[in-house]
Amino acid sequence: MEASSAVGRRKFLPSRNKGAMHLLLSLGVFWLLPLALALEEDSPLGCVPRKTVPHHKVNARVFHEKGVFNYSTMLLREDLALLMLGAREAVYALDLNDISKKLASVKWGVTQQQKAECENKGKDPERECKNYIRTLHKMEDNRMYVCGTNAFDPECDYMSYADGKLTLENKGEDGKGKCPFDPFQRYASIMVDNDLYSATSINFLGSEPILTRSSPVSIRTEFKTSWLNEPSFVSMAQMPESEENEEGDDDKVYLFFSERAVESDCLNKLVVSRVARVCKGDLGGQRTLQKKWTSFLKARIDCPVLESQLPYVIQDTYLWCDPQRPWKNCLFYAIFTPQSHTSDLSAVCAYRVSDISREFAEGKYKTPVTVETSFVKWVMYSGDVPSPRPGACINNEARKAGITQTLDLPDQTLQFIKDRPLMDQAIQPIGEKPVLVRRGATFTRIVVNQMQAADGEKYHVMFIGTEEGTMLKAANYDGEMFIIEETQLFQTPEPIKILKFSNVTGQLYAGSHHGAAQIPLANCERSSSCMDCVLTRDPYCGWDRAVGKCVALSNSQRELIQSVKEGDASLCPDADPVKPMNRSIWPGGNQKLSCSSPSNLAKTLWERDHHPLTPSAHFQILQDGLLILNASDSDGGRYRCLSVERSKTEDYTTTVAEYQLTVGPAGSGKGGHTLFPQAQTDGPSVAGLQAVVGLLVVSLLVLLAWNFYKGHLPLPCKCGKKSSKQAQEAHEDGVVNSTVQHQEAQRPAVAEEKPLVLGIDNGSSHNNHTRGEAVCGAVGEGSDAPSVNLPTLQYIDDESEI
Structure with missing residues (x-):
């Protein structure tokens, strides 16, 4: 409304005032631009990992079996020291201490008839x-209860x-309502006292979502959009x-999901996050809500991110x-992602279980109101609430009234919760802001783990899997x-589909499409100095x-x-001096002195003879x-x-590398690391080279003309020209490949100090691929006319090649 009013007022401004306003707006943009850039640089939203550890340095234990994919279901059997791993048409029993050791497995495939029937359904x-x-x-x-699509x-x-064997009993129970039909549809389930609670779709099309308990009395949600509306569990x-x-x-059993908001006034499909809960002793109603949840309540759960509009x-x-x-001190940590492609932020929010429980026990309800005979608007219910409270579990107050089970609940209470399962207020995170945005x-x-540090305080450390197969360790x-x-947990950048933690082994277990990985909570040996460690x-x-x-x-x-909070490394003893490395180079040559920073948060500076190098x-x-x-x-x-x-305390400077460089003839350096003279860009050598190349081109043209004249070669036609072009492209591809391979061989291996590239990442942020594509683009451009590729001047990237 404010925006529309401002637009309306602007229509009646005199033209002179309009010009002044435009001038002020333009000046405001120029004044605010440096401020915006400064805020962007200092913004915590671009939180950079201090260290980036490539896959070959993670030292993870990995399991995968040829021809088997989708390792996305895990069960920790710490009583048996096993990790049960469910994949496509297979279940594995792995050693919990070393998952690369397979102790047993069982195959569970489909028959040809089942496959044919599935194919016939499209x-x-x-x-x-x-x-x-x-x-x-x-x-x-x-025993274990296992279900498959x-x-x-x-x-x-x-x-x-x-006895070291994994056995299926082949009882073949119906899995509808317990397991999704679609293997790629989100679902959730939990086993409580041998009762399976599951949230999935009950039909082939995936259009009938339910939250159900399979036994002892089968209970499910209503098929109403006010209960579940296109949810993703x-x-x-x-x-x-x-x-x-x-x-x-x-x-209680809590369910987290997202769904299309019925209370939204927007015409488009606005998706919101929800938390719902049901009572463990719910048996359904006697007449109303027969074999349906009488305690199903849901509330919106928010994670406010600064720049988000949706x-x-x-x-x-x-x-x-x-x-x-x-239990009131328990916390739910949840990760959130944007529902639009205009943002590349992800967030973590933390919620108190007591706040969620209080909203369901004391909060107001939303109720649908018909507006203009066709549109339904959801507003806060302000009328009388029947007793016992709708959606509440059977408690001492209900028992005093003679209600000992949900079958005794009055129809007035049941009808109220049937029509109004949504709470009015949204659940807010601790501090009403995320604990991490990136x-x-x-x-x-x-996965979250608590660790008591050297200062005696306990800290919650978050381990977060990403779509690129990496895992963040954050606090x-x-x-x-x-x-x-x-x-980088997996060599191939692929999403982490499941993440588990074992208190017994202190290890993390992750699953992806191609395999599973096991890593410890910490690898302190990566820090080689006291300053780096602190x-x-x-x-x-x-x-x-x-x-x-x-x-x-x-x-x-x-x-x-x-020093966890401050990063105070002042207590560290003086580091041992770095031993200088001898290097030598010819006059006019090129030399690279390698230096890899131990941290993505550090700046690298160079000195020559104790003076800053510009x-x-x-x-x-x-x-x-x-x-x-x-x-x-x-x-x-x-x-x-x-x-x-x-x-947070001060700037810390450490010497990473030191070189003694000698400029002189080949072999004059003690270390023998000498770069041979590079080709000059001017002088007689280039002129002579140009003359030789010109003579060769003229000779080639004369030879081709003589062969055409004698008929030894056919005249070039369209197909011949095409073949020539293909040959030339093949030759150029060979040059490119050899060039790329040569450069890759020369490029030194980057360890965990490789800085993380921030910003929108569409999977093309790896520098090696980018450089390779640039080389290919440069060499691949050409025409059908004959050309001569002069040798490019390149410096040697790694002195170890000498």
């Missing part, structure tokens, strides 16, 4: 008409592990709310509880978002002076140097070193590479 026989294992739960008798005909079975969790409860309340959509949750404290790869899964220190590291600000790691190493706090009994055409400071072009006698001396990193 599904892809090789992609969809398989049996994807989607449900895997432990039962009280130590079974070529769009869900089926469940019982499975046991004994995320996760489920049980809360033991009956423990030490003065009101005699029941345990609400962010929930993707995964993790329930964290302190075993020494009551640009880049979309978040997919989250929030008093409102400061800090990403400790980002590791500036990492990892609660799991500290510097041990006695052994001179960065070690895990859990493995050391000594007092370690650690970048120029002669001295080019690269991301991983210093390039000296067309060296002269005055370029000799002592070169030092410094890494300067800013923490």
Whole structure:
């Protein structure tokens, strides 16, 4: 309304005032532009991981089997020291301590008839008409309940592990309502006291979503859009709310999902995030809501991100509880992603279980109101609320009124909850803001672990999987978002589909399309110095002076140097001096001095003979070193590479590399690292080369003309020209490939110090691919006319080639 009013007022402004306003707006843009750029640079939304660990340095234990895909279902059997891994048409029992060791497996495929029937229904026989294992739960008798999509005909079975063998009982229970038909449709399930709670679609088309409990009495949601409206299910969790409860309340099962908002006034499909809950003892109603939930309530759950206009959509949750404290202190951590393609932010928000429970127990309801005979608007219900409270579990107050089970609830209460399952107020996160917001790869899964640091405080460390197969390790220190590291779990950049944590082994387990990986919570050995160890600000790691190493706090009994909140490395002992490396170069040659920064948050500076080196055409400071072009006698001396990193306390400077460069004839350097003279860009050598090339071209033309005249070669026609062009392109491709291979061989391996590229990432942010494409584009351009490729002048990228 304000915007439209402003537009209306602007129509009546005199033209002179309009011109003045446009001038002021233009000046305002120029004044605000530097401020906006400064805010963008200092914005925490571009949170950079301090370290980036490539796949070959992760040292993960990996499992995959040839021909088997979609490792997306996991069950931790810590009682058997097993990781049960469900994939496409297979279930594996892996060693929990080393998942690369397969202890047992069982195949569960589909028959040719099932595959044919699935194909006849219009599904892809090789992609969809398989049996994807989607449900895997432990039962009280130590057996496991497993369900698969079974070529769009869900089926469940019982499975046991004994004497090193995994066995299916082949009971073939109907899986409708327990497991999705579509292997790629989101679903959620949980086993509570041998009762399976599942949220999925009950029909082949996926158009009838339900939240159901399969036993002892089958209970489900209503087929009404006010209950579930095109939902995408995320996760489920049980809360033991009956423990030490003065009101005699029941345990709850929580469901997180997103759906199209029925309360939205927008014409388009606005998607919102929801949390719903049902009571464990719900048996349905006697007349109204027969075999339907009488306790189903849902509320909107928000995660406010600064620049978002549309609400962010929930993707995964993790329930964290302190075993020494009551359930009210439990937290739900949830990851959110945008529902539009205009943003590349992902966020993590944390919610108190007590806040969610209070909204359902005391909050107002929304009610539908018909407007203009056709449009339904949802508003806050302000009328009388029947007793017992609609949606509430059976508690002491209800029992006093003679209501001992949901079958005794009056129809007035049941009809109210049937029409109004939606709460009015949205659930807000702790602090009403995210604990982490980051640009880049979309978040997919989250696990949270608590660690007591050397300062005695306990910190929640988040492990977040992304669509690019990386895992972020992050924390929030008093409102400061800090990403400790980002590791590439899988060699192929593919989404992490599941993430689990074992308290017994202290290991993380991740699953993707092509395999599963296992990594520890921390790898402190990556930090080789005290300063690097402290500036990492990892609660799991500290510097041990006695052994001179960065070690895990859990493995050391000594007092370690650690500063999680501040990153204060002033207590670190002086580092050992860096031993200079000898390098030598011919006059006029090029030389690269390598230097890889230990942190993505650090700036690299160069000194020559203890004086700062200014970048120029002669001295080019690269991301991983210093390039000296067309060296002269005055370029000799002592070169030092410094890494300067800013923490919350001060700037810390460390020497990364040091070189003694000698300019002289070949072999004069002690280390023998000499670059041979480069081709000059002017002088008689180039003129002579040009003359020789010109003579060769003339000779080639004369030879071709003589052969055409004698008839030894046919005259060029369209097809012949095409063949010639193809041959030329093949030749150029060969040149390109050899050039790229040569450059890749020369490029030094970048370890975990490779900085993370921020901003919108569409999967093309890898520098090696970008450079390769640039080379191909440059060489591939050409015409049909004969051309001569002169040898390009290249400096040697790595002195180890000499």
